[in-house]
Amino acid sequence: MSGFGALLRRDLRLALRQGSDTATVLAFFVIAVSLFPFGVGAERETLAAIAAGILWVAALLAAMLSLDRLFQADYEDGTLDYLLAAPAAPTLLVMAKALAHWLTTGLPLVILSPLLALLLNLPQKAYPALIAGLALGTPILTLIGAIGAALVLGARRGGVLLSLLILPLYIPILIFGVGAVEAAATGQGFRVHLLLLGAMLLGALALAPFVAAVALRQAAE
Amino acid sequence: MSARLHALANPARFGRFARRALPWTAWLAALCIGAGLVWGVFIAPPGAPPPEGQGETVRIIYVHVPSAWMSLFVYACVAAASAGALIWRHPLGHIVARAASPVGACFALLTLATGSLWGAKMWGAWWVWDARLTSVLILFFLYLGHIALTHAFDDPARGARAAAILALVGVVNLPIIKFSVDWWNTLHQPASIIRRDGPAIDAQMLAPLFLMIFGFTFYFFTVLLLRARAELAALRTRALKLRMLAA
Numbered sequence: 001m002s003g004f005g006a007l008l009r010r011d012l013r014l015a016l017r018q019g020s021d022t023a024t025v026l027a028f029f030v031i032a033v034s035l036f037p038f039g040v041g042a043e044r045e046t047l048a049a050i051a052a053g054i055l056w057v058a059a060l061l062a063a064m065l066s067l068d069r070l071f072q073a074d075y076e077d078g079t080l081d082y083l084l085a086a087p088a089a090p091t092l093l094v095m096a097k098a099l100a101h102w103l104t105t106g107l108p109l110v111i112l113s114p115l116l117a118l119l120l121n122l123p124q125k126a127y128p129a130l131i132a133g134l135a136l137g138t139p140i141l142t143l144i145g146a147i148g149a150a151l152v153l154g155a156r157r158g159g160v161l162l163s164l165l166i167l168p169l170y171i172p173i174l175i176f177g178v179g180a181v182e183a184a185a186t187g188q189g190f191r192v193h194l195l196l197l198g199a200m201l202l203g204a205l206a207l208a209p210f211v212a213a214v215a216l217r218q219a220a221e
Numbered sequence: 222m223s224a225r226l227h228a229l230a231n232p233a234r235f236g237r238f239a240r241r242a243l244p245w246t247a248w249l250a251a252l253c254i255g256a257g258l259v260w261g262v263f264i265a266p267p268g269a270p271p272p273e274g275q276g277e278t279v280r281i282i283y284v285h286v287p288s289a290w291m292s293l294f295v296y297a298c299v300a301a302a303s304a305g306a307l308i309w310r311h312p313l314g315h316i317v318a319r320a321a322s323p324v325g326a327c328f329a330l331l332t333l334a335t336g337s338l339w340g341a342k343m344w345g346a347w348w349v350w351d352a353r354l355t356s357v358l359i360l361f362f363l364y365l366g367h368i369a370l371t372h373a374f375d376d377p378a379r380g381a382r383a384a385a386i387l388a389l390v391g392v393v394n395l396p397i398i399k400f401s402v403d404w405w406n407t408l409h410q411p412a413s414i415i416r417r418d419g420p421a422i423d424a425q426m427l428a429p430l431f432l433m434i435f436g437f438t439f440y441f442f443t444v445l446l447l448r449a450r451a452e453l454a455a456l457r458t459r460a461l462k463l464r465m466l467a468a
Contacts, residue, residue: 155373168362172401
């Protein structure tokens with residue numbers, strides 16, 4: 001367990017000192033969202049109707065941006081070989097790196113989302129569903145993305161390839177995340193959507209680190 | 222069964238097996254598809270005339286349904302071969318997965334194309350975000366990812382291992398995707414587009430349909446054997462070239 005804490009602290013410290021990933025992802029999120037009014041027109045009703053979809057799709061794409069860096073730097077400078085040779089289980093290693101990734105990119109996105117929802121005129125009663133949905137959904141994005149990031153290590157055009165592999169797998173999260181916001185906006189209960197997102201998060205927590213660890217080991221072979 | 226599978230790990234033995242099996246699968250495929258097409262297009266009755274029924278458009282199912290079945294069947298084959306390669310290190314597993322995946326992608330594309338042709342006639346739109354069409358589209362994306370990952374590495378063995386893991390991840394995710402697309406579809410689409418309690422398929426149509434399904438399956442095995450043989454030959458050429466470079 002100490003390996004987990006040490007790796008988490010190391011990754012957080014690296015992210016804080018370099019600082020660029022978090023800022024880039026947030027900037028992308030804001031710019032991508034603010035492009036939509038130019039594309040679909042600035043009528044407040046139109047924007048309110050598609051706000052949930054815009055925010056979720058932008059969050060998905062923003063998560064993709066930073067994921068290909070998840071293991072890349074450690075793979076290139078050889079740290080990954082040492083980490084895999086360490087006594088800590090590789091699944092814990094993946095968990096620590098995924099948690100650090102979520103804390104530095106997913107969580108800021110969740111915190112920023114109400115502000116962007118304001119720009120898109122999302123109905124006020126939908127805010128809890130948006131925030132709760134993103135809070136449950138973004139860790140799944142990171143966990144599934146960790147599998148993809150481990151698979152494309154050493155590939156040509158890894159970043160583009162990663163989006164081809166991972167985006168289709170994100171579709172269920174998008175469906176239930178947007179579904180929760182839309183249900184809340186029309187005054188229906190959104191508990192079911194959140195429960196399903198929670199179930200997917202638990203499933204991803206149980207399976208994804210294991211699969212990503214297998215993928216890492218075969219990448220380091 | 223497992224002993225026989227292990228015997229095929231020897232490339233020379235697999236080559237002999239392929240040579241013996243190929244004429245059978247090829248002829249069975251040609252016979253079944255030929256008979257199924259003639260029966261389906263010329264002999265089987267058309268549907269009830271529109272607007273109640275589907276008229277002559279119904280004949281698209283003789284290609285559409287077998288393709289849809291094959292797109293799923295081939296993915297199952299890719300996943301089974303990948304599991305065999307990852308768990309038992311069966312050398313043929315990666316080769317079969319690599320050979321089958323593009324064929325499956327073609328079947329998924331054929332399903333989408335025929336479904337869209339049918340939709341243009343029956344729904345008045347080339348594309349409708351119907352649950353089944355959408356699921357096949359996502360399956361097509363999964364195939365594309367698998368093919369791209371297989372070819373993304375300078376070392377083919379590395380690509381094969383990564384693609385095998387991806388195929389298994391896809392198998393776990395497919396039911397979740399299918400379920401969520403169904404859920405999304407019932408929320409967003411008016412249910413009138415597809416009548417769930419449509420008329421049961423006529424026995425006259427069932428026979429050619431099954432002939433086509435068997436034909437498509439035999440066709441897949443024919444192409445799979447050919448492609449796997451070509452992959453093995455390519456591997457041997459690569460090894461020989463490397464040895465020449467080293468010498």
